[in-house]
Amino acid sequence: MMRAPALVQICIENGNMRIECPHCGDRDHREFEYLGSAKLLERPNGGDAAAYHDYVYLRKNPTGENTELWQHVMGCSAWLHIVRNVTTHEITEVKLARDLKEVAR
Amino acid sequence: MADFKLYPNADLISQPIEIGEAVLACNQPASIFSVAPFKGQGVAVNDALKSVVNFALPAVGKVASKKHIRAMWAGQGQWFIVGDIGLASLTAALNTKAAVTDQSDAWVVLTLCGADAPEVMTRLCSLDLSALAQGQTARAEFAHMMSCITPIAGGFEIMIMRSFAKTAIHHTSDSMRKFAALRAL
Amino acid sequence: MSRLPSGGLIDRDVSIPFTFDGQTYTAHPGDTLASALLANGVRLMGRSFKYHRPRGVLTAGSEEPNALMEIGVGADRIPNTRATTQEVFNGMVAQSQNRFPKLQADMLAVNDLLSPFLGAGFYYKTFMWPKKFWEAVYEPIIRRAAGLGRLSGHADQSIYEKAWAYCDVLVVGGGPAGLMAALTAAKGGAKVILADEDFVIGGRLNSEQTVVDGKHSQQWAVDVATQLEAMPNVRVMSRTTVTGAYDGGTYGAVERVADHVEDAQGAPTQIFWRIVAKHTILAAGATERPIAFPDNDRPGIMLASAVRTYAHRFGVAAGQRVAVFTNNDDGWRTARDALAAGVTVTALIDTRTDVQPDVDCPTFTGAAVIGTGGRLGIERLSVRTSDGSVQQINADCLAVSGGWNPSLHLTGHMGGKPTWRDDIAAFVPTVGAIPNLVVAGAANGNFSTLGALKEGMVAAKAALKNLGLKQVRPKMPNADDAQDAISPYWHVPDVKGRAWLDFQNDVTVKDIAAAHRENFRSVEHMKRYTTLGMATDQGKLSNMGALAVMAELTGQSIPETGTTIFRPPYTPVQMGTLGAGGAGKGFAPERFTSSHDWAVSRGAAMIEVGLWHRASWFPLNGETHWRQSCDREVDMVRRAVGVCDVSTLGKIDIQGPDAGVFLDRIYTNMFSTLKVGKVRYGLMLREDGMVLDDGTTARMGENHFVMTTTTGAAGPVMSHLEFCAQCLWPELDVKMISVTEQWAQVAVAGPKSRELLAEVIDDVSNESFPFMGCGETSIAGVNGRLFRISFSGELAYELAVPSRYGEALMDELVKRAEAKGGGAYGMEALNVLRIEKGFLTHAEMDGRVTAADLGMSGMMSKKKDFIGKVSSQREGLINPMREQLVGLKPVGPVRQILGGSIMVNVDAEPTRKNMQGHVTSVCYSPTLNGMIALAFVKGGHTRIGQTIRAVDLLRNLDTLVEIVSPQFHDPAGEKLRG
Numbered sequence A: 001m002m003r004a005p006a007l008v009q010i011c012i013e014n015g016n017m018r019i020e021c022p023h024c025g026d027r028d029h030r031e032f033e034y035l036g037s038a039k040l041l042e043r044p045n046g047g048d049a050a051a052y053h054d055y056v057y058l059r060k061n062p063t064g065e066n067t068e069l070w071q072h073v074m075g076c077s078a079w080l081h082i083v084r085n086v087t088t089h090e091i092t093e094v095k096l097a098r099d100l101k102e103v104a105r
Numbered sequence B: 001m002a003d004f005k006l007y008p009n010a011d012l013i014s015q016p017i018e019i020g021e022a023v024l025a026c027n028q029p030a031s032i033f034s035v036a037p038f039k040g041q042g043v044a045v046n047d048a049l050k051s052v053v054n055f056a057l058p059a060v061g062k063v064a065s066k067k068h069i070r071a072m073w074a075g076q077g078q079w080f081i082v083g084d085i086g087l088a089s090l091t092a093a094l095n096t097k098a099a100v101t102d103q104s105d106a107w108v109v110l111t112l113c114g115a116d117a118p119e120v121m122t123r124l125c126s127l128d129l130s131a132l133a134q135g136q137t138a139r140a141e142f143a144h145m146m147s148c149i150t151p152i153a154g155g156f157e158i159m160i161m162r163s164f165a166k167t168a169i170h171h172t173s174d175s176m177r178k179f180a181a182l183r184a185l
Numbered sequence C: 001m002s003r004l005p006s007g008g009l010i011d012r013d014v015s016i017p018f019t020f021d022g023q024t025y026t027a028h029p030g031d032t033l034a035s036a037l038l039a040n041g042v043r044l045m046g047r048s049f050k051y052h053r054p055r056g057v058l059t060a061g062s063e064e065p066n067a068l069m070e071i072g073v074g075a076d077r078i079p080n081t082r083a084t085t086q087e088v089f090n091g092m093v094a095q096s097q098n099r100f101p102k103l104q105a106d107m108l109a110v111n112d113l114l115s116p117f118l119g120a121g122f123y124y125k126t127f128m129w130p131k132k133f134w135e136a137v138y139e140p141i142i143r144r145a146a147g148l149g150r151l152s153g154h155a156d157q158s159i160y161e162k163a164w165a166y167c168d169v170l171v172v173g174g175g176p177a178g179l180m181a182a183l184t185a186a187k188g189g190a191k192v193i194l195a196d197e198d199f200v201i202g203g204r205l206n207s208e209q210t211v212v213d214g215k216h217s218q219q220w221a222v223d224v225a226t227q228l229e230a231m232p233n234v235r236v237m238s239r240t241t242v243t244g245a246y247d248g249g250t251y252g253a254v255e256r257v258a259d260h261v262e263d264a265q266g267a268p269t270q271i272f273w274r275i276v277a278k279h280t281i282l283a284a285g286a287t288e289r290p291i292a293f294p295d296n297d298r299p300g301i302m303l304a305s306a307v308r309t310y311a312h313r314f315g316v317a318a319g320q321r322v323a324v325f326t327n328n329d330d331g332w333r334t335a336r337d338a339l340a341a342g343v344t345v346t347a348l349i350d351t352r353t354d355v356q357p358d359v360d361c362p363t364f365t366g367a368a369v370i371g372t373g374g375r376l377g378i379e380r381l382s383v384r385t386s387d388g389s390v391q392q393i394n395a396d397c398l399a400v401s402g403g404w405n406p407s408l409h410l411t412g413h414m415g416g417k418p419t420w421r422d423d424i425a426a427f428v429p430t431v432g433a434i435p436n437l438v439v440a441g442a443a444n445g446n447f448s449t450l451g452a453l454k455e456g457m458v459a460a461k462a463a464l465k466n467l468g469l470k471q472v473r474p475k476m477p478n479a480d481d482a483q484d485a486i487s488p489y490w491h492v493p494d495v496k497g498r499a500w501l502d503f504q505n506d507v508t509v510k511d512i513a514a515a516h517r518e519n520f521r522s523v524e525h526m527k528r529y530t531t532l533g534m535a536t537d538q539g540k541l542s543n544m545g546a547l548a549v550m551a552e553l554t555g556q557s558i559p560e561t562g563t564t565i566f567r568p569p570y571t572p573v574q575m576g577t578l579g580a581g582g583a584g585k586g587f588a589p590e591r592f593t594s595s596h597d598w599a600v601s602r603g604a605a606m607i608e609v610g611l612w613h614r615a616s617w618f619p620l621n622g623e624t625h626w627r628q629s630c631d632r633e634v635d636m637v638r639r640a641v642g643v644c645d646v647s648t649l650g651k652i653d654i655q656g657p658d659a660g661v662f663l664d665r666i667y668t669n670m671f672s673t674l675k676v677g678k679v680r681y682g683l684m685l686r687e688d689g690m691v692l693d694d695g696t697t698a699r700m701g702e703n704h705f706v707m708t709t710t711t712g713a714a715g716p717v718m719s720h721l722e723f724c725a726q727c728l729w730p731e732l733d734v735k736m737i738s739v740t741e742q743w744a745q746v747a748v749a750g751p752k753s754r755e756l757l758a759e760v761i762d763d764v765s766n767e768s769f770p771f772m773g774c775g776e777t778s779i780a781g782v783n784g785r786l787f788r789i790s791f792s793g794e795l796a797y798e799l800a801v802p803s804r805y806g807e808a809l810m811d812e813l814v815k816r817a818e819a820k821g822g823g824a825y826g827m828e829a830l831n832v833l834r835i836e837k838g839f840l841t842h843a844e845m846d847g848r849v850t851a852a853d854l855g856m857s858g859m860m861s862k863k864k865d866f867i868g869k870v871s872s873q874r875e876g877l878i879n880p881m882r883e884q885l886v887g888l889k890p891v892g893p894v895r896q897i898l899g900g901s902i903m904v905n906v907d908a909e910p911t912r913k914n915m916q917g918h919v920t921s922v923c924y925s926p927t928l929n930g931m932i933a934l935a936f937v938k939g940g941h942t943r944i945g946q947t948i949r950a951v952d953l954l955r956n957l958d959t960l961v962e963i964v965s966p967q968f969h970d971p972a973g974e975k976l977r978g
Helices: A049-057 A097-104 B042-053 B087-094 B117-124 B162-184 C033-039 C107-113 C122-126 C133-145 C176-187 C217-229 C304-312 C330-340 C449-467 C509-517 C523-530 C543-554 C596-601 C626-639 C659-666 C714-728 C753-760 C803-818 C827-837
Strands: A018-021 A025-028 A033-037 A065-071 A079-085 A091-096 B017-019 B022-026 B031-037 B063-066 B069-073 B079-083 B098-102 B107-113 B138-142 B145-152 B155-161 C016-020 C023-027 C068-071 C078-082 C092-096 C160-172 C192-195 C234-237 C240-245 C250-256 C270-282 C286-288 C301-303 C321-326 C344-350 C363-365 C368-373 C380-384 C390-394 C397-401 C404-406 C419-421 C426-428 C437-439 C500-502 C605-609 C612-617 C642-645 C650-655 C679-685 C691-701 C704-709 C735-738 C743-749 C774-779 C782-787 C796-802 C883-890 C902-904 C917-925 C930-938 C947-952 C957-964
Touching: A018 A079, A018 A091, A065 C714, A079 A097, A079 C714, A091 A097, A097 C714, B017 B162, B022 B162, B031 B042, B031 B087, B031 C735, B042 B069, B042 B087, B087 B098, B098 C650, B098 C735, B107 B117, B107 B145, B107 B162, B117 B155, B117 B162, B117 C160, B145 B162, B155 B162, C016 C033, C023 C033, C160 C176, C160 C449, C176 C192, C176 C217, C176 C234, C176 C270, C176 C449, C192 C240, C192 C270, C217 C234, C240 C270, C270 C449, C286 C304, C301 C304, C304 C321, C304 C330, C304 C397, C321 C330, C330 C344, C330 C397, C344 C380, C344 C390, C404 C426, C437 C449, C500 C509, C500 C543, C509 C523, C509 C543, C523 C543, C596 C605, C596 C803, C612 C626, C612 C642, C612 C827, C626 C642, C626 C827, C626 C917, C642 C803, C642 C827, C650 C659, C650 C714, C659 C679, C659 C704, C659 C714, C691 C714, C691 C774, C691 C782, C704 C714, C714 C735, C743 C753, C743 C803, C753 C796, C753 C803, C774 C796, C796 C803, C827 C917, C827 C930, C883 C917, C902 C930, C930 C947
Parallel strands: C016 C092, C160 C192, C160 C270, C192 C234, C270 C437, C301 C397, C321 C344, C321 C397, C344 C363
Antiparallel strands: A018 A025, A033 A065, A065 A079, A079 A091, B017 B022, B022 B107, B031 B079, B031 B098, B063 B069, B069 B079, B107 B155, B138 B145, B145 B155, C016 C023, C068 C078, C068 C092, C240 C250, C250 C270, C286 C404, C368 C380, C380 C390, C419 C426, C605 C612, C642 C743, C650 C704, C650 C735, C679 C691, C691 C704, C743 C796, C774 C782, C782 C796, C883 C930, C883 C957, C902 C917, C902 C947, C917 C930, C947 C957
């Protein structure tokens, strides 16, 4: 899985989304890279194959709000935990993934 | 041991590029160091820095400076100390308190100044530059490349990674040319 | 058609020559191509898409379906330009389209005679059989006959640009509502952008004979625009069409910067703007709609509002004897204005029975136009009066008004559906269709001038309130508040002949009936069956009429019938504009090493590796083929010493008390146990157990590591490390930053490498720098780092110095290497050297291989957890019959192997089912004197010594090969430890 080099974002000009980075403020989505569901935060450290199967592959496919991980690759490099409505693209919450994990502990 | 010298590469911009009402120049500082304080070391780092450069690390998105040395926020948990300061004195002061790396050769510091600079920048950078005040700095996309954009007197400072600098200079001077032609219409 | 003696926003003192179909005419500044042609008596401007019917200009705006032109010559020729929006410039060359050989006598008009066979759906029915005739015969003929303008066939030489803009309030449209909104918002201190597609701000204010604030509406528009332009917080963008509404308050807009000048002189012709607005006020106005009646497409038949626009804005009389056909009061205005301009009005035909037009001309109420006549333009029309009798009327211009459609298109761009209003017989935007966008004026169905001004002000005040700015109350100007009454009337019933709905795609009322008959009754089906609304005007004029006809046929109301979805762009956008900045060097940024210019000066052939430019080989005198240079460079490294710039490898500085633990979790093997001053090769997996990347990591200090990644994976690996540090284990105290750009790194490889380095560095002894040793060093007074690592299998080092010295270091080391029978080597030789040694690149680590596939299961630590550990042990990933990395050597008469070949057993057919694997890397090895390859073969690790075939079906090569160890050269590794 070779993704596009993160140093460079070649962006397709259809649609635009603004993301309010907790560090950098309101930015165009071209500065961010999408990874996937925020479930990726819950690595089953020391889990078995079934736990990893669930972690790596199984995803909900919600209509409406979804929690996602994005990285502000062209900005502060922070990984962001984002609540986004996949129907309207409305973003209702952006948090630093780092803080979220530390609070959870 | 043979007697020889290593000469530094020529500057990418030898003479400032002046097109229309904008000037693109290279303003390479003596050095750039990254500072990333370790866990719980924020206060200790600031104290140590105050003894070396006489100021603390600025807040997110801000620049702090004294004399010819400044510190700029450069991303999550990371700052750049820019100016005439030695790596040895910095690492000595921050030893075990912060990760310090030499970035002096990693970044090319360009300046784009003049009346046309703000308009030229709108062609290259997706930032709302009018909202970026003096004393602030932003990590942002510049012509599809990573950059640090900092407003300065009469224009902007654009920090670009060295390998991308030629591309940045090409696109910037191209936009300067187009904007000058547009104004002449 | 002629120029009126006075009036209009044109500069009569200046004359501009231009040509249309080879004939020279003159225009005045302020003219569009359409107004200039009308002023010159030209009303035949095009041929229709399918039937090649003669057509004239129908409108005076961007909704124009008929008057499409090719503008310019050579590479600059732009097809399908609307004559109604194109400003005339000095020497402009315009040509009509879709006609052969000329506009006045188009041979393809024979299509019109065949029209009974060419109705809606004819493509699908007529050309069904024989099947293979479609591509060979039918399609080329149809494509030639049916069409728009021609592409120039040359690369577009025009310059385009993209730009960003931010504002508090974006006002779309500069008519009464937009001007009032912009003025109110600006006075409240908001940062305002006013965008209008026209080149003169004012919208309908420029097209009517009306008074605003005690002065002519044209003057009021000029005054307000001037006032706005003088304000520092306002940007007035004329010639700018807002083409799309996107998420997060982002709008796309096309600014036509230099389409109206003879020579752009280096300026972009168009700029594509991304405007980010906190609030948007859509004041895009409305477009008048036609009424369908037989032969309603004859040149000279125009929208009533367009007739007024030509008169008031351009000082052009659209005809000498004008007739008006209307279903609403607004049509009367055209008759009155024509009379006032001294033009004869031969008839006012109103479909309504209960009205008494107050116009001094022959009037017919309860009447309808049932036909028109005239060659290449209207000369007469037939009117069916209220008592059923038919009267012939002479007219060279018929002004038609079927009511107005609010320009609500942008509100549909995020999926919003419009709301039907019976009182104005039109759809209006639904509130909230686009977040933070409000609609004002005619776009909102408020058609009076005063109403538009008021709504503009109210919308701006609401925006100011939301922005937390003070709500100013500019003086409300006086203006006309006429609410025009309308009675819906879409097409003339009970008549013979073709009544056009979609002028651009030649769709008639009968075609809608055919769609209904064939059960294509949903609007989306009807649209696709008839192609209605699918032309470049996107159905701006035709959609409503067609909906109404379908509603009538199905017995449903219009809102029940529904409407198709409006999508961006609002008007056509040139591909060059959308792709602005993406051509040539704009395609992707280029990255250069600090020895780039030096390599070029040495004559190196350069190759792009991702974004990087790297030296591929360095030809010496007499070498004419890359293989000669490559073979020599490989030989040089194996026998003496070679020097190669490897700065492009990713370098990540990792520091912190937990750096060792962190790396243990990233790599499959242990790093916390690595001694300071040592380097270790590491393999990292993805969480699904597949290999992500490999590289060496050096321990520079107790809490300080420097990781190298492959060139291509530098970005993704950095992202991956940041993900692990921030998202998985934020409790670990570890900091990382890319130092790829800080260090120029040079590989010095070959038996004489130590000898060479000893000339420039104090201590390179085996004791100080044993195999896999590393440390700080100094070269000519410059601080550097030295790593004893090898990607060639030879005794080798990598020496890093700050990037600015990269060129000097290369130059110095290569000169010294040459003195020892060595020299510079490039990517080709580097690749051969690593294949000979069985080292990996992403040709092998293609995202589908495990550590075990690569023969590296021994590197998977059992003592610790690491990313991908559990998943890598899944049943499917430990299957011994997986494709495993092996080496290949030809053993039959064919000595060549091609990259990408598939592996099949000796007696098997080379089919997908029989595939045993594939070749990933291949080279000619000067060391082994033959071709060798790396490949993946099913169960390959246990098949060493077996014979198999490498087959390339595309290039027709079938090679018998022996499966061997991938370490072709010095498998014991004695040389690199030497």
